[in-house]
Amino acid sequence: MKKLLLVIIGSFLLRQIITAQLVLNKPFSDRLTYYKIDAKLDITSKTVKGEMTAYWVNNSTDKVNDVQLHMYLNAFSSNKSTYYKESGGDPGYENSDYGWIDIVSITDKKGTDLSSKMQYISPDDGNPDDKTVLKIDLPKPAEPGDTVYLNVDFESKLPSKIIRTGYSDDYFFVAQWFPKFGVYEPAGMRYATKGGWNCHQFHSHSEFYSNHSVYDVKITLPKDYVVGSGGLLINETEGTESKTMTYRAEDIVDFAWTAWPGYAVYTDQWKHVKITLLLPSERRNQVERQFQAVKNALEYLELNVGPYPWPHLTFVDPPSKGSGAGGMEYTTIFTSSSSFIMPSFFRMPEMVTIHEFGHSYFMGILASNEFEEPWLDEGINSFWEARIVDHYYGKYSGMLDLPFLKVADKSMSRTSYLSSGSRQVISNREYSWNYPHDTYGMMSYMKPATWLYTLMGIVGEETTDEIFREYYRKWAFKHPSGKDFVNVVNEVVTRIHGDKFGPDMNWFFDQTLYGTGICDYKVSGFTNTKIQKMIGRNEIQDSGESKKHGVDSVYRSEVQLERIGEVMLPVEILIHFNNGDEVWETWDGKSRYKDFTYTGTRKIVWVKIDPEYKITMDVNYINNSLTEDPDPVPLRRMTNKLITYLQFLVSIISL
Amino acid sequence: MKIIKSFISGVRTSVKSWRGILITWFLTLIIVSMLAIPFKGALKAAFGNSMITEKLAYGFNTELFTDLGSTLKVIVSFFSTGLLLVMFFGFFLNIFLAGGLFNGLRKDNNSFTFPAFFNSAAKNFWSFLIISLITRLIINFISGLVIAAPLIFISLNENISTKTSIIVASASGLISIVIIPFMLLVADYARAWQVKNEKSACFTAIGFGFSQAFSKFWSSYLLMLAILSVQILFIYVVFTTLPGWRPVSAGGIILLFLVSQILFFIRIFLKVWRYGSVTALMEENLEKTF
Numbered sequence: 001m002k003k004l005l006l007v008i009i010g011s012f013l014l015r016q017i018i019t020a021q022l023v024l025n026k027p028f029s030d031r032l033t034y035y036k037i038d039a040k041l042d043i044t045s046k047t048v049k050g051e052m053t054a055y056w057v058n059n060s061t062d063k064v065n066d067v068q069l070h071m072y073l074n075a076f077s078s079n080k081s082t083y084y085k086e087s088g089g090d091p092g093y094e095n096s097d098y099g100w101i102d103i104v105s106i107t108d109k110k111g112t113d114l115s116s117k118m119q120y121i122s123p124d125d126g127n128p129d130d131k132t133v134l135k136i137d138l139p140k141p142a143e144p145g146d147t148v149y150l151n152v153d154f155e156s157k158l159p160s161k162i163i164r165t166g167y168s169d170d171y172f173f174v175a176q177w178f179p180k181f182g183v184y185e186p187a188g189m190r191y192a193t194k195g196g197w198n199c200h201q202f203h204s205h206s207e208f209y210s211n212h213s214v215y216d217v218k219i220t221l222p223k224d225y226v227v228g229s230g231g232l233l234i235n236e237t238e239g240t241e242s243k244t245m246t247y248r249a250e251d252i253v254d255f256a257w258t259a260w261p262g263y264a265v266y267t268d269q270w271k272h273v274k275i276t277l278l279l280p281s282e283r284r285n286q287v288e289r290q291f292q293a294v295k296n297a298l299e300y301l302e303l304n305v306g307p308y309p310w311p312h313l314t315f316v317d318p319p320s321k322g323s324g325a326g327g328m329e330y331t332t333i334f335t336s337s338s339s340f341i342m343p344s345f346f347r348m349p350e351m352v353t354i355h356e357f358g359h360s361y362f363m364g365i366l367a368s369n370e371f372e373e374p375w376l377d378e379g380i381n382s383f384w385e386a387r388i389v390d391h392y393y394g395k396y397s398g399m400l401d402l403p404f405l406k407v408a409d410k411s412m413s414r415t416s417y418l419s420s421g422s423r424q425v426i427s428n429r430e431y432s433w434n435y436p437h438d439t440y441g442m443m444s445y446m447k448p449a450t451w452l453y454t455l456m457g458i459v460g461e462e463t464t465d466e467i468f469r470e471y472y473r474k475w476a477f478k479h480p481s482g483k484d485f486v487n488v489v490n491e492v493v494t495r496i497h498g499d500k501f502g503p504d505m506n507w508f509f510d511q512t513l514y515g516t517g518i519c520d521y522k523v524s525g526f527t528n529t530k531i532q533k534m535i536g537r538n539e540i541q542d543s544g545e546s547k548k549h550g551v552d553s554v555y556r557s558e559v560q561l562e563r564i565g566e567v568m569l570p571v572e573i574l575i576h577f578n579n580g581d582e583v584w585e586t587w588d589g590k591s592r593y594k595d596f597t598y599t600g601t602r603k604i605v606w607v608k609i610d611p612e613y614k615i616t617m618d619v620n621y622i623n624n625s626l627t628e629d630p631d632p633v634p635l636r637r638m639t640n641k642l643i644t645y646l647q648f649l650v651s652i653i654s655l
Numbered sequence: 656m657k658i659i660k661s662f663i664s665g666v667r668t669s670v671k672s673w674r675g676i677l678i679t680w681f682l683t684l685i686i687v688s689m690l691a692i693p694f695k696g697a698l699k700a701a702f703g704n705s706m707i708t709e710k711l712a713y714g715f716n717t718e719l720f721t722d723l724g725s726t727l728k729v730i731v732s733f734f735s736t737g738l739l740l741v742m743f744f745g746f747f748l749n750i751f752l753a754g755g756l757f758n759g760l761r762k763d764n765n766s767f768t769f770p771a772f773f774n775s776a777a778k779n780f781w782s783f784l785i786i787s788l789i790t791r792l793i794i795n796f797i798s799g800l801v802i803a804a805p806l807i808f809i810s811l812n813e814n815i816s817t818k819t820s821i822i823v824a825s826a827s828g829l830i831s832i833v834i835i836p837f838m839l840l841v842a843d844y845a846r847a848w849q850v851k852n853e854k855s856a857c858f859t860a861i862g863f864g865f866s867q868a869f870s871k872f873w874s875s876y877l878l879m880l881a882i883l884s885v886q887i888l889f890i891y892v893v894f895t896t897l898p899g900w901r902p903v904s905a906g907g908i909i910l911l912f913l914v915s916q917i918l919f920f921i922r923i924f925l926k927v928w929r930y931g932s933v934t935a936l937m938e939e940n941l942e943k944t945f
Contacts, residue, residue: 396713397713404715419721620722622703626705630704632905633903634711641898647684648890648894648919650683650686650741650745651922
């Protein structure tokens with residue numbers, strides 16, 4: 001009886017701690033999961049020993065018989081894991097190379113040992129050697145409204161090859177390091193037709209999916225180590241050789257941290273957000289541009305999408321030996337990438353920082369399932385990254401700004417999409433690890449960014465921003481799916497434009513997101529035919545004679561357009577006449593060809609489809625325009641300069 | 656004083672060799688045009704009557720070329736092969752012409768004649784080739800070893816302290832500032848000596864180059880450093896201003912061509928000025944010796 005009372009009081013106190021607001025003013029999410037972890041980093045054995053108390057709340061109407069946990073680090077335990085089977089290679093040959101996570105003990109709230117109820121499962125590929133998903137049968141099914149508590153002692157060994165997580169010498173990036181609940185999806189949530197755990201294995205080409213949680217994490221490690229984490233530092237105590245840092249994080253989807261004695265720490269403030277940057281002290285010359293990049297992203301996304309709710313943000317520029325940790329996101333901590341020498345004209349660090357910060361929105365706040373719909377995070381985020389980079393660093397030179405070569409971030413996405421030889425092999429309906437022929441990157445990042453630019457070209461920039469504001473308002477701190485995003489687009493576009501684009505925008509997504517076709521429109525030709533007037537039975541008076549009588553020549557001008565690709569999008573056409581007149585036409589782009597005919601004294605000089613290059617999905621802009629007299633100046637200018645550069649080059653190499 | 660005298664003498668003899676500079680300019684123009692003009696033709700054919708080239712308004716545009724699709728591979732293959740050939744023949748052409756230029760810079764050569772220019776170019780070609788190859792090899796080897804390797808090491812290794820990084824980077828910079836002008840001096844002294852001698856003796860010439868560069872180190876080195884600084888400054892100005900100049904009319908294109916060719920002519924003049932100054936210094940040194 002006394003024991004039961006203690007358990008009840010303990011549980012009550014725990015709930016009080018969890019619901020307390022230490023970071024945010026109010027809970028933003030349902031907080032269905034919670035983690036309290038006391039972790040100790042052993043820098044010699046490269047392990048983290050943890051004591052964890054965690055819970056999951058069954059807020060469904062289902063009776064749930066088990067819980068499923070991600071055990072990501074086991075992906076690095078052998079070359080037979082699904083991760084290494086998919087990626088090739090191996091984790092190494094020494095014991096120190098492997099990564100793994102072991103459950104030392106596991107009990108429920110009442111102290112019942114659950115170790116006999118554990119079973120590794122492989123829901124994605126049935127690989128018996130993969131141990132990245134752990135199923136634990138509950139002694140008693142969790143009824144609707146029940147909270148399932150787990151007390152877990154675990155030991156995590158970090159892998160020597162840093163693939164997002166791991167160690168290198170004295171450098172540690174600790175991610176995916178603790179047993180973590182999958183997401184229980186009741187029927188009706190996203191695509192679930194019946195209740196069940198959504199807990200995928202760790203794949204080579206995939207990221208993650210988690211509940212928004214509260215984390216109370218204590219990290220004990222040697223005193224000389226500098227720590228960065230996704231939590232807010234609540235307390236720090238020092239012993240003779242070690243120190244303990246206590247962090248609290250609320251409503252984030254993952255908790256990661258890093259430790260290295262070589263970090264220099266810089267802080268800055270943007271409105272309510274305290275920004276902390278950790279990077280090797282040698283890179284202090286990068287600090288200003290890194291802070292500016294993240295502040296630009298904060299400003300742009302707050303304005304055009306929604307507020308950044310947390311008062312803290314940490315980002316890390318890992319040293320070269322930890323570069324495998326670079327370019328990754330964990331909501332309130334993310335990693336960038338730069339180096340000691342990084343010329344200012346090359347905006348790679350800015351691009352990476354803006355991209356990874358953007359995930360705070362499209363993975364952190366809008367916590368989509370990256371296993372199943374990676375485009376919802378990576379694709380949308382790439383689109384915003386390009387917009388931000390080009391907005392702040394140059395419309396034509398966001399990525400690279402050299403006097404003779406300028407590259408916009410927007411162009412990079414389109415160029416990568418265009419240059420993929422396998423852009424038609426699969427649609428975005430597929431789960432991330434099933435993209436064939438190395439198309440994961442193109443399909444998850446580049447193609448969605450390209451069709452989002454196309455969508456913006458069709459519905460306009462203001463409407464696009466409103467779509468994302470609405471998407472944020474409706475789905476922040478929830479788990480939107482692709483169809484939820486499409487529904488938001490449909491709702492906003494019809495609200496703003498009525499039925500201008502039809503009853504909904506499904507036709508767009510069916511072709512771009514869920515289709516495999518390409519988009520290619522072409523001006524196949526134009527003609528200007530002088531009209532010959534009949535003035536008698538067999539006599540013809542051409543307009544030349546008409547002119548003698550003071551009448552201008554009359555032409556029948558015809559523009560011939562073709563749709564070469566499968567994708568049908570509405571396009572604008574600009575027709576320029578020899579008298580300076582310009583006529584704008586629109587074409588729904590559905591038929592295989594379209595002709596426009598004009599009769600008058602003017603002749604067509606040139607024709608352009610999509611003159612403002614809004615349809616970025618169009619795989620060939622070259623055939624989008626046609627003129628009877630191409631301007632020779634651009635190519636001559638380029639050739640002129642090429643001649644001069646080559647002359648200098650020849651002169652320089654030959655002493 | 657000796658340096659200034661050599662500078663002035665170098666300018667005087669370079670001006671005197673304007674026809675040699677003109678030949679060098681013209682032949683270089685011809686050789687690079689053999690790549691650039693067909694390249695323009697290939698692009699013109701690929702773009703056809705499209706107006707896509709308007710995207711070149713802001714400089715080189717990567718998207719424009721990606722849209723070429725499979726044609727791009729053909730064009731890139733053509734251009735890269737052409738570039739290799741231009742560099743190869745350009746290198747040999749310049750070695751050949753340097754023989755004529757060095758001959759015209761001699762004190763005892765009072766009048767420029769085309770037969771004399773080409774005669775000297777032909778006579779000294781093989782010696783100049785070996786001298787150029789050896790010095791170029793040494794420069795490249797040292798650049799890789801002393802400049803590139805430490806810089807790559809610093810940028811990749813975070814374990815070394817800032818102080819060490821700065822020391823290594825400064826040392827690399829310092830060594831390169833010493834080595835590159837020194838090796839150019841060796842090459843120029845060797846070539847100046849070679850044209851002065853009837854017999855073709857490239858290795859003796861290189862030996863002479865090293866001996867002159869070492870024995871008259873300070874006067875030679877400071878002279879070379881000053882000339883190289885002017886040349887580098889000039890190239891920097893050209894490469895930072897020329898790309899930004901984007902004429903939009905046919906007249907503007909002609910003006911761009913004229914200005915860029917004048918700039919290249921000046922570049923050759925500055926190079927010949929270097930040859931002339933080193934030749935003058937060598938002649939003065941030899942006069943003092945005998």
